[in-house]
Amino acid sequence: MPETGRAAIFTDTGKPFEIREYPVPDPAPDGMVVRVTSAGICGSDLHVWRGDIRIAMFGPGARILGHEMTGRVSRLGANVRTDSMGQPLKEGDRIVYPYFTPCRRCYQCLRGEFAACPVKYPPIPICDNAPHFFGAYAEYYYMKEAAFVFKTPDELGDEMVTPVNCALSQVIYGLRKAGLKMGDTLVIQGAGGLGVNATAVARSMGAGTIVVIDGVPERLKLAKECGADVLIDINEAATPQDRIAKVMGLTGGRGADIAGEFVGIPAAVPEGIAMVRQGGTFLEVGNISIGQTTAIDPSMLVWQNKTVVAVNMYDPAILPVALDFLMRNKDRFPLAQVVSHRYPLEKIDEAFQQAEWTGKKTAIARAVITP
DSSP states (O other): OOOEEEEEEBOSTTSOOEEEEEEOOOOOTTOEEEEEEEEEOOHHHHHHHHTSSHHHHTOSSOBOOOOEEEEEEEEEOTTOOBOTTSOBOOTTOEEEOOSSOOOSSSHHHHTTOGGGOTTSSOOOOOTTSTTOOOSSSBSEEEESOOOSOEEOOTTSOHHHHGGGGTHHHHHHHHHHHHTOOTTOEEEEEOOSHHHHHHHHHHHHTTOSEEEEEESOHHHHHHHHHTTOSEEEETTTSOSHHHHHHHHHHHTTTSOEEEEEEOSOOTTHHHHHHHHEEEEEEEEEOSOOOTTOOOOOOHHHHHHTTOEEEEOOSOOTTHHHHHHHHHHHHTTTSOGGGGOOEEEEGGGHHHHHHHHOOTTSOOOOSOEEEEO
């Protein structure tokens, strides 16, 4: 009998996941099958699960969700012999890889703007159709083309590596695009997986003062341990005006050089823009739910010469940069603690319910599924 693998199937909003088994496919000549060892529940996965973006992005039908993951090579395509850095690759090797594939044949890709490729992340196929394994919440993950794959150093455990292909690479790319410089004051809105990683990355990049805003004590504590200088608890600074005033007070009334939205709440956008100094930059990362809007005063951008930078995903070349960052800082920051809760595949419903933050507070920085 052919080898099979389990997968957690999402059928519709409000319904429990279903555990199904599918035959493990053979890879295409330039592809690969990965044995998933750890898959994170990212904020965007929660958006899909609760119904914010699923129909707009995927359409109806049963699918395997999840994109933030790491694993081991299970089966190599006939043409794949090395990773993208030229290191020999074999079955059993631990790897990281992007969950999207730039086409390398569009206007944006030809300009080197791989994150802006319009077809880099096509709709997830319905999982009952072969080769089935197109999402992270399964024992296997199928890559038709292993275009960007990087071996993982043995010194880095899965707890540190799981967020590499999403949260960590996303914030490295975003802070680079925003132009963070040594000595800059940075405000980080949200201390979840993105925000905590952004804190450590910014500290490593030489940021001067890092201000982190959140309302969960456990998250604020972790942000502090990852390099935050100032914590703003929204339970104490309860209004946008309170939080803006604190930032202005910390900067002599000037405002931050950069403020970054990493939480996915539209109302955080005008608040963050107001925290930025004249000539500064607002970095937008977290708001991915289509159709959710907020009001801003665009004249404040013009009169105060503020820049807005929005990023989604990253250049795949960031992945080895992220691994190098972890190797250099694995004993400096407790980044393994970003993964705060672990659940087996059969408890994925509990994992999502515990990780949910809309309308409530959760101490979970990042929950992972270990298939």
